[in-house]
Amino acid sequence: MATRKRVAVVGTGTVGSQAAWRLAARGAEVVAYDRFAPGHDRSAAGGETRVFRSVQTDDGRYVPLVRHADALWKQLQAETGRELRRLTGCLFMGPADDPEMRTIMDVIAEHGLDHELIDAEALAKRFPQFRVDDGDLAVLDPHAGYIRPELSVQTAARRAEELGARIRRYTPVREINPVGGGGVEIRTDGDTERFDAAVVTPGPWVGDLLPDLPWEVSVYRAISAWFLPNEEHHAGDERPAFIRRGGIPFYGIPSPDGLSVKLGLPQAHHRPVDDPNRLERAVAPEELEIFTEIVRRHLPGLNPNPVRLAAFMEGxxxxxxxxxxxxxxxxxxxxxxxxxxQGFKMSPAMGDLAADLALDGHTDLPIEFMTTLGRTAA
Structure with a gap:
């Protein structure tokens, strides 16, 4: 009988919670550590919703990983009875000649993805909540919608515990050291434990935990803003998630309450974070100007004054x-x-990948295009 591997998981956020689940499901002895607790909102996993989409906007090589994640999202929901995703569709909008819109069409063609093309006139009739320009194109991804991040992280962590994993909450890891002859030592403020392997998913704290890493991960502060409609939605209204390209790019997600809409911006509009332990969580009034411009130009049905603001970190x-x-x-x-x-939608696949590498030393998942650090293929 093969020896049961003892594996540490350092960080139980977006990817770490999924890694703990996948490792425990394969019979590993799992001990997971978190400086807070699964589902906290101090890094990237907060904000009530994240977009799930089958159509990828920048690199079609993510499509097989998202398909693998899609199957695991279904599995985790079936195992726990929790609704972690809701498939409302996702609408991509922008000038037909925009390079990113052309990339979307190329990815759809290459991978044979389900989609619906909608011209500007039809879009205005079907989705009056959006204001579009002449020459705009819309592509509807029907197998898309939103994921509930806090619930998903807590659910994956709880499922891992049901399968035998132990989670050490409010226990920051101070050092991760390889052991001569094989294995890893994990040092916390309380003790030092030895494991056969460690999966390290530290989010924005990667620089703190691994200061000598030869690759840089820059941490940025991302703002989310929630807006209410000016008029009551009708029960039959279609309310997909949406991503706008061209001009000022942005994305939006309908809230699970069926009323408000969350808006977010890409990296170019995020401020760098010097110390992930000192995130500025208050949002200044001048930081709202771009959101006000977006709402007034493209989302006329929303009140331009947000009802909720939040700041998060992304690496x-x-x-x-x-x-x-x-x-x-x-x-x-x-x-x-x-x-x-890009992580949340494919996080279960990344958890499976982590289990592959920790337990088997290789993976069959197609990750060669990523920044692979060591041997990952058989």
Whole structure:
């Protein structure tokens, strides 16, 4: 009988909670650590909703990973009885000649993805909540919608515990050290434990935990703003998530309450964070100007004054592709970091990938295009 592997998971957020679930499901002895607790809102996993979409806007090579994640989202919902996703569709809008809109069409064609093309005239009739310009094109991704991040993280962590994992909440990890002859030591303020392998998913704290990492992950402060409609929605209204390209790019997600809409911006509009332990959570009035401009130009049905604001942190690599794989010179430490705003929709697949690498030393998932750190393929 094969020896049962003992695996540490450092960080139980977006990816770490999924890794703990997938490792425990495969029979590993899992001990997970978090400086807070699964589902906290101090990094990137807060904000009530995240977009799930089958159509990828910048790199079609993510499509197989999202398909794998899609199956695991369904599995996690079935195992727990929790509604973690709601498929409302996702509407991509922008000038037909915009390079990113052309990329969307190329990805759809390459992977044979379900979609619906909607011209500006039809869009104005079907989705009057959006104001479009002449020459705009819309593409509806029907197998898309939103994920509930806090609920998803807590649910994956709880499922891992049901399968035997132990989660050490409010226990920051101070050091991760390889052991001569194989294995890893995890040091906290209270003790030091030895494991066969460690999956390290530290989010924006990657620089604190691994200061000598040869790849940089820059941390940015992302703002979310929630807006109420000027008039009551009708029960039959279609309310998909949406992503706007061209001009000022932005995205929006209908809230689970069926009333408000959350808006967010891409990295170019985020401020850098010098210290992830000192995130400025208050939003200044001047930071709202761009949201007001977006609402007045493109979303005439919303009141331009937000009813809720929140700030979060996201880690970006220079290439925007995540760091994935064992650390150079130490196959027993598997790092997943720097998802550059792309992580939540495919987080179960990343959890499966982490389990592959920690338990088997390789994976069949197609991740060669990412910033792979060490040996990842069989």
């Amino acid at each position: 970006y690599t220079g290439s925007t592709r995540p760091l994935v794989g064992p650390l150079p010179g130490c196959d027993d430490i598997v790092l997943l970091a720097g998802f550059s705003g």
